[in-house]
Structure formats: structure tokens, C-alpha cells
Amino acid sequence: TQLLEQSPQFLSIQEGENLTVYCNSSSVFSSLQWYRQEPGEGPVLLVTVVTGGEVKKLKRLTFQFGDARKDSSLHITAAQPGDTGLYLCAGGGLGSTLGRLYFGRGTQLTVWP
């Protein structure tokens, strides 16, 4: 059972386009993290959101945590080839399984020049 569903699984766009990837669950999480992973490397944390309705911006990346803390989105404005990678969401603080992070399957983003 996958607690966090990410969509789309694959996304291929041209440089300069905007995009949004989604992370959805039927469970409530205390926090939601987004990671970016490049080939041959481990994931690198981009952001952590902990408050329902929270919006965080990192340059061209905008992260939102749903009001009910069950879903999140990542929006990239004017995508660049350097944004290419696997984007993973991870939820923490779920019920009795405190201390664990549950990862989604990821969205593979490719940005073409």
C-alpha cells in the first residue's frame, strides 16, 4: 500500500514552461517534505512544511501543504534544464508510526533546452 501518491509519474517539458507535481494521501501527516534526487546520488531536501495551508517559496519553486495536511504540491515556474531530476515527497508523524518518513514513488522531471 502506497500512502503517498505522486502524479504525474513522468513529466517531460521544454525550458521556460511551468509545471506542477502533486502528492496526495488519504492520511493526515504532521509534516511533508520534498526532495530532489539526481542520478547516482541520494535525495536532497528542498523544503519541509508543517502547517496546513502553508506556502513556501524557494526562488522559482513554490510548495504548498493542503489545509487538511493530506496533500501537497510543488510548482516550478520557468523550468530550466538544471531542474531535471526525480522529485520525491515524504510524509512524517503519521499516527502511531511516529519517527518514520513515508515516501511517494516520485515524479521524474525532464526539462529540455
Next chain:
Amino acid sequence: NAGVTQTPKFRILKIGQSMTLQCTQDMNHNYMYWYRQDPGMGLKLIYYSVGAGITDKGEVPNGYNVSRSTTEDFPLRLELAAPSQTSVYFCASSYRQDSYLPSTNEKLFFGSGTQLSVL
């Protein structure tokens, strides 16, 4: 600053062989984790540790063992390797203050992974 160091980077095992994946961190983090990543399946938690001497099972612990004798080291042991254990393994660490709930400032640091093939 080395962060989280994993060795080896690549390994090929025959069915039934055993091996230990090494993981060490130099950030004095209390939490350490082992994940496996299969294509299209995301990261699955194998085992985690909240401090030296304390370990707990994750989602997919069968076929693996861990120990945490020091704060720095968290080795993962594979006994009787099987083809189903072919995967990329990641070790990670983080710091949490006396709480199981992650905070805005918590950051999970990952190693660069071990590509394991069992043939």
C-alpha cells in the same frame, strides 16, 4: 564535512552470500535510517535507529539486520542474499530533539547510495 558516507558504491553478490553495507555520519545525528529504492517504487524504509543501542523495523525489514553500537555508525547486514534484494540502498541521518515529530528545521541527509545486484 563528509556528511553521510556509504561503502561500497557498487557490489555484486551471488545468491546465498552475505555482506555488510557500511554507513557512517560525522554530524552527531541521533536518528539514522536505511532505505532501499527500486525503480518506480520510491524509497522504502528497512530499519531505523533513534540513538546508539536502539533500532526498530521499518516497512521492509525481512532479510536484513542492523546494529547501532555508536552514534556514528549504522551498518546494514544482508544474510543469505536473494535476487529480490537487488536494489539501491541509501543510508540517511537526521537530528531530532527529544521528539518523534519532525520540525520545520529537520533535515534528512542521505548518503550517495550502494548499488547492489544479487545474481
